[in-house]
Amino acid sequence: MAVMFWESWSFLHFQYGHIFQPSEPSRALLLIMLGKVLLNLFLLRIRRRNLRESFMVHFCISLALVDLVLLVTMFFIFYFQDFMIMGIRFTKYHICLLAQIMAVTYGVLHYPISLMTGLDYYLTITKASKSPNVCRRLLYIVTVILTWISVLCYVLTLPSNTVGLDNQLYNSGYQCPFYISSQSYWLSLGMLLIICLAFVLCWSEVVAMVQPLKLVLYKSETVLFFPHMPECSPRDCAKHFLTRLLVCFVGNWAPFVFLQMLIVLLDVQIPAYIEMNVPWLYFTNSFLIAVAYWVRRRQIELTEEVWDADPFVNWKFCFVPFHSQNADEKQKPTSEIVIC
Template structure:
């Protein structure tokens, strides 16, 4: 089926994808949403529990809750077909309609969330206080609620034929919408990740050549003992290299997945693209950018490294000191033999 032209479409970056009969789409939607909700809950459980509260953290929790509500609602509509509630007759077509509204709402939020989270880190990354701040919590909650309500109301204000079922066809086709916002964000982040090694090639080579395999706190770790004459904060290229190593060391599988999606041009329904793993991937990228941009104003305290629930950025500013761990370490050759 031909996609709706960009001139007539309310969102040029949202396009029709595969089209299904609502009865067929209902089961697929429920399975997809069940998988997404399970992945959201799993990632929220495995993150570090002690980390600084941020806008992105609040938004991820709100997204997980909304996905759960969406799954329960879609399951209810799918099970109780031809239900009349408050004078409205709910059928299997409303399941598809709900998914389309969610697709439009989620599809327009990638850029706003990226910008707001980036500004949040830029202005708060240098703060060393971790004490509860009622005012900040209230602001984050209000901004998250305002973001969701604004997007939802904007989508509902669109013409009915833009987000509703295709009533021109007696079969009531159910299109899946795709957003290009994640594509351009992924492409931009991947370009930066690929350009950093080129820009910092000498630092990358020096750090790779100095790599050592050792044991620290009963765990086998990779150590980069190379330290320039200046401190990391005064050596932009060196700090950028360390930030890249920390980021890739944690998100390498996800970076590879994003490369495949961009290269293959894979299209994922808009209500699936906005998920907790994707947001935390973007979150770590924004934290790294904020650390680098505000490097001269960062205080070297333990609280400073708690902005990210998955990556400890302490390594970037306070290099590993082997002198304090000599008694707990083994030689790299002994560890290599054990691993073999």
């Protein structure tokens, strides 16, 4: 089946009459994949450790591994240029073909990964224990492997004429067209609409929270603090809770939020094999964590352990009160504060 798929894709390119010069697109693809792999590894290196197990963290690791294997395979084909394996002849042309197959695979993963991640956090976000759970870790690993296998099998069984490549890419003169996924676009649009709606609903709270913003020195680190309001009505507490989620999320991912706005407004067409990356997944992960916190807010206890779920956003610094004993006396507040 895989051989038939590869042959059909090969026929697809020549059917449209494009002259394929493998050296230029092959080198460009290798450089792009090298940059993506380095970015993935950098994000995995700087993320916070000692967090609770989650499906998204395991999938990000698997994505980095798949990208690394893809890069090594493409470089192997590029280096040997023309060779035979199991009766299949590989040339530089197949570097583009391999990237196309993975582009379609990546392009159909956004919805399933977001759905499974949201369900995972909805069921586990209120659990405060960070102790390693072998069964849960094994479940995540098996789920990630089955997800990759099922999506790849689905893609390989698709007819070449129904994969969904944009014909405009063929007509524009590109020698190596790629699948453009609409899933990431609609996910970005949905998240931006929710963020804007939250800003509209909590604008007065956001302004009131940002106005007393100050810098303090806490445990040899410069941090921001906002006044803590322990007593409030149920309606005000819910609005205040949403405001802290919004400020904490946007405060950490502001450049990425702005980038997503540009992509949506300008309708930028990004190949799916580039768009599915670790930074995008961690951005989506933080958003889904915030949604899970909001949905399960009545069951969440304000303890430090329950907030340790995000590799990049320190949610507990926006919600767990403490007394800044190490702060500068000129900046040290007289009331209880939270860091954000």
